[in-house]
Amino acid sequence: MNGLCKISKTSEAIRLFRKMEERNLELDVVLYSTIIDSLCKDRLGLCNCSLWNEVTKLLNEMVERKIMPDVLTFSILVDTFSKEGMLKETKEVFDVMIQRDIEPNTITYTSLIDDYCLQNRMDEAVKAFKTMVRKGCSPSIVSNSILIHGYCKQRRIDEAMSLFCEMSTEGIFPNVITFNTLIDGLCKNLHLPKVMTLFHEMEDKKLDLNFVIYNILIDGMCNAGKLTTARELFITLPTKGLCKEGLLIEARELFEKMEENGCSPYHVTYNTIIQRFLQHNETSYVVKYIKKMVDKAREVFNTLPTKGLQADVWTYNIMIKGLCKEGLLIEAMELFEKMEENDCLPDHVTYNTIIQGLLQHKETSCVVKYNKMMVDKGFSAIATTATILINLLFTN
Incomplete structure (x- = not known):
């Protein structure tokens, strides 16, 4: 049953569950919680009335059979209501847990904190976070990242930075999501020196520097008028493996975003994007798309004079190579x-x-x-x- 739920075959799992019931096999809290979790994770519980009724039915059955929901069952419900932004229901389920002397765990508290943050009720989110710590539940990377995001949304940057620093002292090491969340908040609030310090820290820790962080940084630098820094960041994309064939569309989107934000790229930046468009036209399965890539490279090349830029020998070499490869002799x-x-x-x-x-x-x-x-x-x-x-x- 657990296997069926893991691959989102919830209907089959429910049929198996009912067969067990027909054969008078023992049904316990783990089985009920597994089915309820699968219904909720499929996002079917609240989006489809008949399936949400199934969840309600399962919960009622548990009560009738004197199978008491445990911390896992309640945590599933709290998480589901939280993700739907249903704070009132989230709080009600949480309060029922307390009334029944079922101690919430880190997952339960994290879901409640997330809901508070989504509703911009940061004081209550912080209160829930402190209660979690006081009750002996160790905060996770997720709970810390959620709170940092909440602080950043409300421009409480000092508190976000303070919590970020506390994480390491508590033995919780920030991951890519934590860094991205904080850097995004700092960019939007123009704390640029701290931004680059954190970015270099990510490099030192050899964290996965993907398009998300480069999008955040380049967008932030363009908005702040730091155009040289934005260009330099873009030029480093190939060295980070971010101009591979599968990521070329993201590179192009980032390039276009720079232009939209008034960041007129230098010829080196143009050379970078032209080379990547042409370098990957060896994909044999879509000739039409290859032609589009060459056309786009030609289009970028032809815009150089309008940008006040002069093509250098490297630019010409790249273009000539691409045209020859396409037979455009x-x-x-x-x-x-x-x-x-x-x-x-x-x-x-x-x-x-x-x-x-x-x-x-x-x-x-x-x-x-x-x-x-x-x-x-x-x-x-x-x-x-x-x-x-x-x-x-x-x-x-």
Whole structure:
């Protein structure tokens, strides 16, 4: 039954439960609580009247059979009401626990604290937190993070920082969620020096620096007018593994958010996003999407002059490579020709990139032209270019 509930097959679990009942097998508080928990976790209890009636029915059965709900049963109900923002019901269930001498545990208190925070009743949340400690229930990372979030929402930053510092002294080490919550609160209240201190602490602790924290930081820095810091943070994304193919959409959204917030990226920032758009067009399963990625890279490249930025040789090399990979050789050659017009001289990488692209598409007549140009400029073919040429000769 527990296995069925864990994979959200609550209906099957209830049928099994009723079969046990028909066979007069013993039903205990654990079985009832398991079913009730599954109904509530599926968010069906309060969103679907018939299934919430099932929860009520199960609770009534427990009373009739003199199976008294325990701390787990009550905690499930408190948590469910709390997540639905039903503070009145949350408090009523909590009070019934106390009346029946069933001591709430950390999970029960945390759910109550969460509900108070959601309703912006911070004084009552703090009171519940202190009662939890006084009753010998050790606060968890979750309960501390919830309270910190509540403080930040009400701009009580000093109290949020104080609780954050107390956590370590109590042997509770903040996790990514705790850091993200506090940093978000600090950004929104313009406590920027503390923000970067906490961010560097996350790096030192080798915590998972995902798009959530970068979103918070870049948004906060843009809103505060710290545009250089925002750009620097964006440029570090590839080094953190956050421009991989599966995360490229998030990188693009973050890039666009910078522009929306008036943070005009430097050419290095543009190079970062252009390179990532083109680097992952090797995904063979969606050619159409690959084309869109190249188009987007071209679009970004073409906007550089309107941003008052001059493309450098690295930018041209990235674009030429991407165009060659897509078979857009005429466009790649036209871009090559524009380099000198724009006072940006091709380097050995540029020549090798375009020659490799031409070789791969068997445009041998053009290869001769660019190879001569390369030699005249004092550059030579790299090993990869030479290998492609040799393979092409043998194939022919």
